[in-house]
Amino acid sequence: MRISWPSTSIVKTGVLSLLLSLPALGLAQQPAPNTILFVGNSFFHARYDPAFSYNAANITIEKVGKQKIGPWGGIPGIFKQFTEQAGLRYDVHFECINGESLKMHYDSALYIIGQPRWHTVVLQEHSMWPLPTARKGKPAVFRDYATRLEQAVHQANPAARLYFYQTWARADQTYPPNQAYSGLPIDSMAQDLHRGYYQAARQNGRFAGVAPAGDAWLRAIEAGVALRNPYAPEADKVDLWGPDHYHPSTWGAYLNACVLLGEITGYDPRRLGPAEQAAAALGIAPAEASSLQRIAAEQVLAARPTAFTPAATKHKTPRPARSKRRQKQATSSR
Template sequence: MRTFPSPATHPRVLALLAWGVLAVSASCTGRPESEPEDDWGDSTSAVTGGNILFVGNSFTHGNEEPVYSYNKAAVTDTNGSSVGGIPGVFKKLTVQAGLAFNVSLETASGQTLGWHFANKAATIGQATWNTVVFQEQSTTPLPTARGGSPTAFTESARNLRSLVLSKNPAANLFLYETWSSPASVGAQGYPSGTAGLQAMQADLRDAYFKASRDLGFKGVARVGDGFMRAVEQGVADPNPADGLSPGMVNLWSNQDSRHSSKYGSYLSAAVLFAKITQVDPRGLATGAGSAAAELGISATEASNLHRIAYEITALADPLPPPGESTRQPVTGATFSGAVTAGTPVNLTGIAQLASLTTAEGTFTQLTGATASGITGTNAPSSRGSTPANASVAASGLGVQDGANNVGTGNFQFGTPFTAKTRFFIVDSTTTSTTLGDATTVTLVNASNQPVGSYSLSLLASDFTTSAAGTTSTALATVSYTSGVASITGTPPGTVQSKLGAVSFSLADLGVTDLTSISGATGLRLSSATLDPNVVGLYTLP
């Protein structure tokens, strides 16, 4: 983490120093959200230029002036309708920040993402797009009991994601979370007033983040959560229809209390700007020539909206709800060092784990744990120099080492965990057996004592699939040259082993509130058969 430069000193306020592999901590609906810190922004995930396309409906193009046609000359409306909208505001904010984006929009009033996929694939599926932002129709992500179709939302998001990545595998893909509104809560069966706005927004938040987790989007721009935060902080009136409270703004259109007003549209653009660029919006200008001034938003009003955009973007992503499993078998890996190509590759000497692939993506920023307290009775194996002890064998990222049949072992990372943390275990077994071992994982503190009652029972089926007598789907093979005869063979090195792995999250361990595990720094593994080669973590982008 690092301190963000003051806006007065650095107008662009760019996050230029990396967090390393850790992201901000997270929370979820019904659980307290940690407040943002002064340390903010992640340059490893920042998008600071290129060709960006916004896909959505009137919640993206704006429903009324002055937003509908704002800055239209500076953006490309792919439908030729001369729309500026929220992408036009976004473009102006990037110019103010000194960033070079080519902004385009593909929008159609009232339409779903499914409609865009069916009718606008030729526009959306172009290799030219470096970044694409998808906004679903405002009620489609809601539960079916509230008139939504979450399955249709997820399927459309999946199809569009695949379409874009098939043309540009390196494209940055974001979801644009929409907002609850005074008109929508009643129409969708929610209570009236602030309670109804909060309940509808919670459902939207859950749907957008679930889709992002399940499908592997780069992130969610929490526009709707920004609306809700403005209401909860007294910046925006929750029910302007009964008269606008002094000092508050109306985020929704006076025409229908559902679409965004100029204030809501400006806040939308500010949240999108903060999420995509990782530039602190509190440094944006509000005077003459700024987007705020051109839209008729006062400096005080704009500063409040900038602050809310900052705060909502700095919040941790929500944890998955209890019962939503994120455990994933690892389906691919790359290695550096003494590696012989093949299917799978063969580790012939000192080798390092370079990347892991799961359904969530491919990850290279891997951190290995330091092991201690291993109680297995078998001696460790090694494909190079024999490790000094079992703790050495199973630590770091060296995949040629293995601690055989660990009874219990503590693996310390020395770093806090977040909602985006994914732990992994690389396991080895002889080719003649099935890959994967039943293992109990427990969170521990720096003294190797359990933290709460958070544990996970992994099954053999959670690991990379590789049946007995085959190596075709294993991550790699290795022939150990020292250790126990059952693993090394006689003479040593004549029995081949194969590697597989599993990935899992704090949610899988039963964590629902990050504050409850603030003392956790490591994992305890307990298994009668597990041979851990590497225990580590990575962080979702």
């Protein structure tokens, strides 16, 4: 029996039809990831393991000069894990100069920060500089260099979204004698940091928001979830501070990452649930993870009630950088 084979042109047409049908079969190419840069110091990498090195292999460290870098994962690493579980595509980068301010980042790392590839940039100031000058702060310098960095980012990519990462009250500056907040409740430093960051965001007007990590710490304390004074431990409360009483503990780092997730992506951290993978890897009990997720969600919503609505998350899709000509037009129109 003679078999008739299809012509070459028919085969080509069939293959082409199959390729064109792949998107309809759910095999369409995924959108580009949101490329995010975290800019700060050890208040981002958290200093202490297990948070310090957590998920370090899955984020990119942007090295500045000859600085030594370790397996820094920290809060950016936890954030990255959250986005994976939430089904969000984030390419996470971290530029860190230990113990330094935004002025140092501007002076030493502007060539990294002012690149058009960043869709999202998160800025963290030195833990004392947003405070009033009477409390060892440098608020004018903080606002000046935050604005300089914002302008550099938006000159490179006017569509980029910038956020402040509001840090938390330091127990070491509150409970021991002869410190900036000695004799005052922990609330005092927390409230001053809140004012410093939110005033800077309002004054500039080109920041997308503030990730209120410090406010979430105070909320956790007031809710009885976390210790008010790490120098006087209480049973059944987590300690948000690390052994030095100013860097975050594992629990503090986890809470901060939950706040960043909610504020930046619009994803409600409570949806992660008690069996969340980063918590399990970090040794955080399921009940503790749920409590910290709840506190973070409540604080983000307290500052911005529409944070988790569908309309509020439409802008999270990365937008490409404008052409050089459009960048000049945007800069000249300020």
